Amino acid sequence: MPAIVLIGAQWGDEGKGKATDLLGDRVDYVVKFNGGNNAGHTVVVGDKKYALHLLPSGILSPGVTPVISNGVVVDIEVLFHELEALAARGVDVSKLLVSANAHVITAYHRTLDKVTERFLGKKQIGTTGRGIGPSYADKINRVGIRIQDLFDEGILRQKVEGALDLKNHILVKVYNRRAITADEVIDDLLSYTDRLRPMVADTSLVLNRALDEGKTVLFEGGQATMLDVDHGTYPFVTSSNATSGGAATGSGVAPNRIDRVIAVVKAYTTRVGAGPFPTELFDESGEFLRSQGFEFGTTTGRPRRCGWYDAPIARYSARINGVTDFVLTKLDVLTGLEKIPVCVAYDVEGVRVDEVPVSQSDFHHAVPIYEEFPGWSEDITGAREFSDLPVNAQNYVLAIEKMSNARISAIGVGPGRDEIVVRHDLLE
Numbered sequence: 168m169p170a171i172v173l174i175g176a177q178w179g180d181e182g183k184g185k186a187t188d189l190l191g192d193r194v195d196y197v198v199k200f201n202g203g204n205n206a207g208h209t210v211v212v213g214d215k216k217y218a219l220h221l222l223p224s225g226i227l228s229p230g231v232t233p234v235i236s237n238g239v240v241v242d243i244e245v246l247f248h249e250l251e252a253l254a255a256r257g258v259d260v261s262k263l264l265v266s267a268n269a270h271v272i273t274a275y276h277r278t279l280d281k282v283t284e285r286f287l288g289k290k291q292i293g294t295t296g297r298g299i300g301p302s303y304a305d306k307i308n309r310v311g312i313r314i315q316d317l318f319d320e321g322i323l324r325q326k327v328e329g330a331l332d333l334k335n336h337i338l339v340k341v342y343n344r345r346a347i348t349a350d351e352v353i354d355d356l357l358s359y360t361d362r363l364r365p366m367v368a369d370t371s372l373v374l375n376r377a378l379d380e381g382k383t384v385l386f387e388g389g390q391a392t393m394l395d396v397d398h399g400t401y402p403f404v405t406s407s408n409a410t411s412g413g414a415a416t417g418s419g420v421a422p423n424r425i426d427r428v429i430a431v432v433k434a435y436t437t438r439v440g441a442g443p444f445p446t447e448l449f450d451e452s453g454e455f456l457r458s459q460g461f462e463f464g465t466t467t468g469r470p471r472r473c474g475w476y477d478a479p480i481a482r483y484s485a486r487i488n489g490v491t492d493f494v495l496t497k498l499d500v501l502t503g504l505e506k507i508p509v510c511v512a513y514d515v516e517g518v519r520v521d522e523v524p525v526s527q528s529d530f531h532h533a534v535p536i537y538e539e540f541p542g543w544s545e546d547i548t549g550a551r552e553f554s555d556l557p558v559n560a561q562n563y564v565l566a567i568e569k570m571s572n573a574r575i576s577a578i579g580v581g582p583g584r585d586e587i588v589v590r591h592d593l594l595e
């Protein structure tokens with residue numbers, strides 16, 4: 168049975184939760200391997216809608232063991248808030264495992280995130296202010312707090328006091344904020360230890376044993392390829408590796424155990440926050456996509472920037488991630504458009520460029536070169552076979568499939584759990 172990586176192919180919000188849900192009853196473990204509560208999945212089950220931020224969306228699938236692995240940064244307050252909210256709605260959350268090596272977001276991380284972003288003014292990166300970046304920075308600087316540290320108060324105090332030595336100087340002398348005491352941070356973290364202890368495990372060992380036993384493991388990436396700290400539109404990126412390679416380092420499962428890489432891509436493009444976005448629309452077409460697709464952040468509520476499908480970005484994602492299958496979402500949002508433009512290349516200072524430019528400056532100034540496809544007006548939410556789609560919708564899918572360098576194996580035709588067309592089995 169396979170190990171599958173599921174990632175976003177654009178700037179996030181592509182509908183990864185729905186793709187995970189599509190595989191849910193055939194998967195034994197769902198693993199969140201990067202990010203924190205700075206991203207969200209919205210999953211619709213029947214007439215119920217669930218908004219998840221830190222938890223893997225597989226927690227909604229009975230029989231699945233959800234795992235928060237070592238590559239994640241965990242806001243423990245948010246973790247328990249989400250668990251309590253799901254339990255109150257009748258969801259079984261008892262199987263959740265949390266890596267002992269995952270790093271913890273503390274109060275000083277959240278404070279530093281917010282004041283630093285405000286300090287940047289017009290040069291803001293567009294963070295969610297949830298302490299993700301500062302927590303990852305501490306991880307790389309080797310002054311981070313890990314889940315396992317909460318179970319040794321002496322080590323915890325030593326690490327918190329060491330981190331605050333520098334951070335309080337910055338808060339007080341640079342940002343004119345009050346100092347944070349070690350006791351308030353420690354007391355807050357220790358208040359969760361009794362509830363947290365039963366969830367904590369060596370998740371790398373658990374996952375490798377599961378694969379040895381023939382279980383199916385799904386690695387679910389937060390954010391997306393174009394937000395990856397190494398391969399995205401740096402510096403307007405997240406602070407972790409959201410590409411398929413991050414699944415190995417973020418979980419402790421070797422890359423040669425990964426069988427499939429599924430990338431989720433919208434039938435158009437969106438992003439939240441600052442940074443280059445060649446196909447962004449500032450007219451009624453952009454507002455049409457935003458309103459029809461309800462493009463507002465699951466975590467922040469921020470309106471998403473909207474634009475047409477960008478084929479060079481899809482090709483880039485296919486190459487960076489080793490994509491075996493695309494899941495195309497929100498095709499139904501395009502219903503009613505007479506013409507649907509697709510970005511097939513860029514014009515960079517008068518030169519046609521067919522791939523994503525390596526230079527940040529070139530990408531920032533890239534002007535999309537469009538090819539137009541005829542639209543359709545028929546309601547497609549009832550389609551379950553590819554042949555059920557209007558001819559123009561079929562042609563649109565086939566055209567962007569050819570441009571994107573990997574097969575489109577499933578197509579979202581509505582927000583509901585069953586509103587999807589499957590062309591190829593994602594596990595074969």
